[in-house]
Amino acid sequence: MAELGLVIDQLWPNYERAAAEAGLPIEHLGTELILGGWSPQSSRMMATAYAKSDSQRPTVVQPISGQLASPGEPLHGVPGSMAKAELMAAGRLQAAYLNGKMGRTVAGGHMLIGFLQYGQAVVKDLGPI
Numbered sequence: 001m002a003e004l005g006l007v008i009d010q011l012w013p014n015y016e017r018a019a020a021e022a023g024l025p026i027e028h029l030g031t032e033l034i035l036g037g038w039s040p041q042s043s044r045m046m047a048t049a050y051a052k053s054d055s056q057r058p059t060v061v062q063p064i065s066g067q068l069a070s071p072g073e074p075l076h077g078v079p080g081s082m083a084k085a086e087l088m089a090a091g092r093l094q095a096a097y098l099n100g101k102m103g104r105t106v107a108g109g110h111m112l113i114g115f116l117q118y119g120q121a122v123v124k125d126l127g128p129i
Helices: 002-021 084-102
Strands: 031-039 044-052 060-064 110-117 120-128
Touching: 002 031, 002 044, 002 060, 044 110, 084 110, 084 120
Parallel strands: none
Antiparallel strands: 031 044, 044 060, 110 120
């Protein structure tokens, strides 16, 4: 999983070039990816988050273990919790941040949560944020 951060760093200039050719502002580019799956060595689900927003800094690579699967703003420093109230608060915080950053509504709606276990994945709607 560590190599994916380096791959993203190598591909990023192509992403910026394609955005520029499409007339998109480069300062608005960003991506957050989550790669996860079953680890036979650890006998549990493992995941890693990758975040990138510019070519001047390397991709942020962050292991995820029983917490929110978002490495980016505005959740830096927010303790991970799987309690419904804290998940909903984090969802509202992130939606407000994204909407404020874009100057229009781009996030919101319902909070969807995924539970991953060996042999199954469950998506649950926790309700409106």
